[in-house]
Amino acid sequence: MIKVGITGGIGSGKTTVCKVFRVLGIPVFEADTTAKQLMNTDAELRKNLIGLFGTAVYQPDQTIDRKYLAGIVFTNPSLLAQLNELVHPVVRKAFEEWCLIQHSPYVLHEAAILFESGFYRMMDKTITVVTSEKQRIERVVKRDSLTVELVKQRMRNQWSDDEKIKLADFVIGNNDRELIIPQIVEIDKKIRAHG
Secondary structure, eight states: OEEEEEEEOTTSOHHHHHHHHHHTTOOEEEHHHHHHHHHHHOHHHHHHHHHHHOGGGBOTTSSBOHHHHHHHHTTOHHHHHHHHHHHHHHHHHHHHHHHTTOOSSEEEEEOTTTTTTTGGGGOSEEEEEEOOHHHHHHHHHHHHOOOHHHHHHHHHTSOOHHHHHHHOSEEEEOSSSSOHHHHHHHHHHHHHHTO
16 A cells, blocks of 8 residues: 655645545545544553653643643754654554555544654655645644744744755645635555556
8 A cells, every 4th residue: 555645834725725636536544633542542652751751741631731832842953853762662553453454545644743753764655735824824824823923833843844845746836816726636646557
């Protein structure tokens, strides 16, 4: 089975693009969503997170306090790296297990930091979604009720579009000049043809 990684900076429109691929019958593994679930359910990961960040990393209902965690790691590159070292192997294992039960020409692995984490090396092809910084900031401020400065801070923890484009097999421009559906259909055709 062909494994295709899809990424894009915060607010680039990855989720929208993935919805279109789903309509085309392609299963999508959401790495970030899976990571959040595993932080709540994987006993070993929970123990390691508490060891690194203390018990305050979990709320009274025993779910991960994402706001607290984000407040710590997005201002401390060293802690962000340590968090990723704990979470990424667990997510990789979940992805491999998920792939075994899929029945499609290819699957998508959607991750915000596909290239930064090195996980793109495990993919057969990669797609990056690009959007202007201005549009990305507007979308995230509206979607997540964050300040412009907080969005910019998170953006600084991700590679630039230019860096991602260099490694991507396909680029989807999600902007006011191009329609995304024809771009996705074309990529889908190319991946299926090489399957």
